[in-house]
Amino acid sequence: MANISTSYLGLTLGSPLVASASPLSKKLENVVKLEEAGIGAIVVYSLFEEQIIHEQADRDHFLSRGSNAHPEAQAYFPDLGSYNLEPDRYLAHLSAIRKAVKLPVIGSLNGVTRGGWTEWARRIEETGVNALELNVYSIPTDPVVDGVSVENQVVDLVAEVVGKVGIPVSVKLSPFYSSIPHLVSRIGSAGAKGVVLFNRFLQPDLDPENLSVLSAAKLSDSSDLSLPLRWTAILSGRVAPQIALSGGVATGRDLLKALLAGAQVGQVASAILSQGSDVVGRMLTELGEWMDEQEYESVDQLRGSMSQKKVADPAAFERAQYMRALTSLDDRFV
Numbered sequence: 091m092a093n094i095s096t097s098y099l100g101l102t103l104g105s106p107l108v109a110s111a112s113p114l115s116k117k118l119e120n121v122v123k124l125e126e127a128g129i130g131a132i133v134v135y136s137l138f139e140e141q142i143i144h145e146q147a148d149r150d151h152f153l154s155r156g157s158n159a160h161p162e163a164q165a166y167f168p169d170l171g172s173y174n175l176e177p178d179r180y181l182a183h184l185s186a187i188r189k190a191v192k193l194p195v196i197g198s199l200n201g202v203t204r205g206g207w208t209e210w211a212r213r214i215e216e217t218g219v220n221a222l223e224l225n226v227y228s229i230p231t232d233p234v235v236d237g238v239s240v241e242n243q244v245v246d247l248v249a250e251v252v253g254k255v256g257i258p259v260s261v262k263l264s265p266f267y268s269s270i271p272h273l274v275s276r277i278g279s280a281g282a283k284g285v286v287l288f289n290r291f292l293q294p295d296l297d298p299e300n301l302s303v304l305s306a307a308k309l310s311d312s313s314d315l316s317l318p319l320r321w322t323a324i325l326s327g328r329v330a331p332q333i334a335l336s337g338g339v340a341t342g343r344d345l346l347k348a349l350l351a352g353a354q355v356g357q358v359a360s361a362i363l364s365q366g367s368d369v370v371g372r373m374l375t376e377l378g379e380w381m382d383e384q385e386y387e388s389v390d391q392l393r394g395s396m397s398q399k400k401v402a403d404p405a406a407f408e409r410a411q412y413m414r415a416l417t418s419l420d421d422r423f424v
């Protein structure tokens with residue numbers, strides 16, 4: 091049987107399939123089930139910059155009111171338990187997960203601006219997790235802000251977070267940057283050991299009758315794989331950070347494609363949310379069987395063998411492919 095163990099961000103993983111950040115990790119029992127099913131590592135759902143800032147504001151407000159009324163304002167601290175302590179609960183949950191399983195556990199911090207809230211990276215590290223994933227989901231809407239400023243903001247934030255922790259940091263990106271290769275290499279220079287390609291954008295819809303904006307999140311399927319697959323193939327072997335492919339990994343074959351393109355690991359959320367943790371075993375069996383049939387001995391041996399640098403037709407990932415695809419469509423309709 092092929093060896094499907096691997097490494098990611100310097101951590102040893104039993105398999106190249108990582109559970110990505112999602113509500114799955116809110117219950118300890120789910121994490122244990124995923125470990126039993128063979129998942130290689132788990133990324134815990136995110137703690138958001140907004141949650142931290144909100145909690146900070148609550149504390150400051152409470153303390154300043156207290157300090158005006160009472161000189162011993164510090165005495166109010168024990169009563170803060172009734173306030174929004176979501177960030178503290180998050181840390182407690184990370185510690186509990188770390189203790190409950192043996193596999194690598196990755197905390198997730200979600201935010202975009204530099205500031206005091208990034209101190210929580212250090213607190214997350216103190217829970218004993220093995221790595222930190224930084225999700226920099228943001229939508230630039232201001233016509234005055236140029237692309238370089240948007241990218242500088244990401245790189246500065248990464249450098250700030252990396253400077254606060256000793257554990258490896260990976261950065262989860264959106265696909266909407268003008269030069270993904272340049273940004274990823276800058277993120278590597280800023281100290282990140284990995285990038286997650288890509289964050290799933292929750293696209294809003296419009297309800298014309300009620301004149302309201304709908305923001306229902308949809309789960310993905312294998313048809314969502316092509317975008318991260320292309321960028322993984324293009325970046326693999328060209329940039330320093332390891333690549334975790336996220337988006338549309340729903341079968342063992344999808345995971346195999348991610349690895350062939352050059353991903354260090356594939357991440358999965360939707361397939362587990364919709365099919366349960368058993369899907370992990372099915373995906374890994376499918377991967378192992380294919381490797382046995384094709385006589386690959388290890389994941390490391392097959393990784394990147396279909397990256398842009400290795401395939402016979404590198405233009406297939408670029409503009410030439412666009413021309414070919416359009417021409418083949420034209421042929422069908424003319």
Ligand SMILES: Cc1cc2nc3c(=O)[nH]c(=O)nc-3n(C[C@H](O)[C@H](O)[C@H](O)COP(=O)(O)O)c2cc1C
Nearest residue numbers: 110111112135136225290310336337338358359360
């Ligand atoms: C319900 C739900 C909640 C999610 N929550 C988070 C989160 O807290 N942090 C994060 O970085 N990504 C979050 N994601 C994104 C997933 O980690 C993943 O990147 C995305 O769903 C694409 O992978 P998939 O195609 O396997 O679902 C969430 C996704 C879903 C469906």
